[in-house]
Amino acid sequence: MRRYGVLMAVAAGVLALNPAPARADVPVPQAGASCPAELTDVMTRLPDVGDFLVCQASGMWAPVLGPFDPASRWLSYGAGITLHGQGFRNPNLRSGLWTAAPLDPSAVCSADQVTVIGPGELAPVVHSAGEAGQPLHLAVLPKLFTITMNGDCVWSEDLPPGLG
Template sequence: DKWLSVGPAMTLRGEGMRNPNLRSGQWTATPRDPATTCAAEQLAIVRAGVLAPPQDWRGLPGQPLSVQVLPRLFSIELSGDCLWSRDDAAGGAG
């Protein structure tokens, strides 16, 4: 699984929603430019109608960022000119 974030932040649905865009597991964002900072903000579902507080990650300019995407993800916002790749070994195949 791969996503490319460029320009404005990109919002994706997680496995806590119908028709998810993004699977849970370990993801790594790789900046496409040495000055780029990759960032993510995710919202997870606690129970029906209740979301947990946002979890934020921000990398250093030009450095990869590792993010654990939660299994009950409501949504995640990806930003920075970055290639996001899922580590299949951490999240399982399929």
């Protein structure tokens, strides 16, 4: 038992000398789970079932029912979320300038965009990536079919003054 206590003390000392990198305390979104106040009105999408969620002012993730207007703020996490753009019926977001802000110093925000060329024809993937811990400024392409937003990041549409 004494040996176990010594090992725990050594481990605690090593952790104190090499702390883990800071990370935002944002749990994986789930309907009914809590969300931080700074994510109020931010939407996300669940990867396996494709359901959409919004962080409400009450501090809870809630399902989004039915069609909705394109959102101007999104949360991506883990392997990413895939959304539809204006080259698709009922787009989830608008084309234009966007900024992705990493939620922790090691997060890298990246996007893979596919646009519509013509009826039934899609362009090759356009990949954009930021640097660890740095914002990514991105032009969401016109006629966007899909965009996959990757990394633990909050994506915000850069709206002209007066429209935010």
